Amino acid sequence: MSRNIAFVASNTDVSRKARAELVALYGDVAPDKADIIVALGGDGFMLQTLHxxxxxxxxxxxxxxxxxxxxxxxxxxEGLIDRLFAAEEEVINPLSMRAECRDGSVHEALAINEVSLLRAGPQAAKLRISVDGKVRLEELVCDGALLCTPAGSTAYNYSAHGPILPIGSDVLALTAMSAFRPRRWRGALLPKNAVVRFDVLQVEKRPVMADADSRSVRDVVSVEIRSEEAIRHRILFDPGHGLEERLIREQFV
Structure with missing residues (x-):
């Protein structure tokens, strides 16, 4: 690794100040000229930078x-160059979302954490769930449902009482939010290569929106999700504090 570093910062005073401090110490190049990109902010900005x-x-x-x-x-x-040399790399494949709307339009987006479907009106959503072309749940009445990667399993998924997935596991978590019927259905673990389809039932009475890492689409009638193996996000962590360790540690707090 050379010393060609690109520093990017979120739009906050703290992040901008940190960037100025680091650029003064280590210099700065454009992201497309860099050997490594250092993102300064929170998780939301990290997702933005990866995209x-x-x-x-x-x-x-x-x-x-x-x-x-x-x-x-x-x-x-201090000591950033040494930290970068010692950093551990994790590779994450995002999810691809293909959403069809009531007006016939089709929207595509990528999600590093999760693709979620959420009710967009006062009544609960009704969803039919298919996996690899086979209907697995004829009707899920809920506030919403999501499909997440291991990297995203501690985000929205965890708040919805979904499982934390080890980063090395080739599985995706399908989690319901406030499921009313089946009342005790908590979701499923699926192979990473599974293709998951949500069909929205009673689309006019029970509107639903889809969201892929904060990229939202309203009035969807169907959403198809799969892992995008062709895209590899490379993330670096300090030794002993990698994503796998964090996922394990999070389950014991």
Missing amino acids: ETQSLRAPVYGMNCGTVGFLMNEYSP
Whole structure:
């Protein structure tokens, strides 16, 4: 690894100040010229940076300047070069979402954490769930449902009481939010290569929106989700604090 580092920061005073401090110490190059990209902010900015740099060869090392930093390392301006040399790399494949809307339009997006479907009106959503072309649940009455990657399993999925997935596991978590019927259905674990389809039932009476890492689509009638193996997000962590360790540690707090 050379010393060609690109520093990118979220739009906060703390992050901008941190960037100025680091640039003064280590210099700065454009992301497309960098050997490594250092993202300064919280998890939301880390996801934004990964999406924006997915076509570049450089891995991303995050330092926490926000309120949530599960994907970030501790901020410290000293000894950064040594930390980058010692960092452990994790590779994450995003999910691809293909959503069809009531007006016939089709929207595609990528999600590093999860794709979620949420009711967009006063009444609960009704969803039919198919896996690899086979209907597995004829009707799920709920506030919503999501499909997440291991990297995203501690985010929205965990708040919805879904399972935490080890980063090395080739599985996805399908989790319901406030399921009314089947009342005790808590979701499923699916192979990473599974293709999951949600069909929205009673679309006019019970409107539903879809969201892929905060990219929202309203009035969906169907959503198809699969793992996008062709895209590899490379994330760097300090030794002993990698994503796998964090996922395990999170289950014992």
